[in-house]
Amino acid sequence: xxxxxxxxxxxxxxxxxxxxxxxxxxxxxxxxxxxxxxxxxxxxxxxxxxxxxxxxxxxxxxxxxxxxxxxxxxxxxxxxxxxxxxxxxxxxxxxxxxxxxxxxxxxxxxxxxxxxxx
Numbered sequence: 001x002x003x004x005x006x007x008x009x010x011x012x013x014x015x016x017x018x019x020x021x022x023x024x025x026x027x028x029x030x031x032x033x034x035x036x037x038x039x040x041x042x043x044x045x046x047x048x049x050x051x052x053x054x055x056x057x058x059x060x061x062x063x064x065x066x067x068x069x070x071x072x073x074x075x076x077x078x079x080x081x082x083x084x085x086x087x088x089x090x091x092x093x094x095x096x097x098x099x100x101x102x103x104x105x106x107x108x109x110x111x112x113x114x115x116x117x118x
Contacts (some may be wrong), residue, residue, distance in 0.1 A: 011059075012052035012072050014040035021072035023080045027087040031094065043105075047098035052076055055083070055093065 018036040021029060031048075038045040053059065056079045061067050067075050080090070104110050 004083060012049050012056060012076060014045055014049060016047070016052075016071075016073040016076055017048060020076055020080055023077050024087060024090070028090055030081075031091065043101065044098065050101055051093050051097035052079075052096065055079055087103045 017032060020032045021036065035048045036044055040046075040049075056067075056072075056075050058072075061075075070078070071115075083090075085093075100111070
């Protein structure tokens, strides 16, 4: 019997951003296209990953879970596709993640607000 192993990330990886291109429309697609072209260490790319980590619940994911078996690209596509939020609302999540990231980089202070992410 042959066992198949796949490589699963534990947090939303930059490589999975491009998989979100055709989910959503307008502002979202424009942002995803821009972020996918950035290096993974760019502040916007890091903020996008932080937003997706929060929205997808990556911190509660574990290697034995169904979500982990889907992989980050499929999980992200599923979350954005099933999410009934507007592009504007998703952009608010992105800007909140970027503000949090920049505050952390500037001060080392990390404050996670409860209940604003799924």
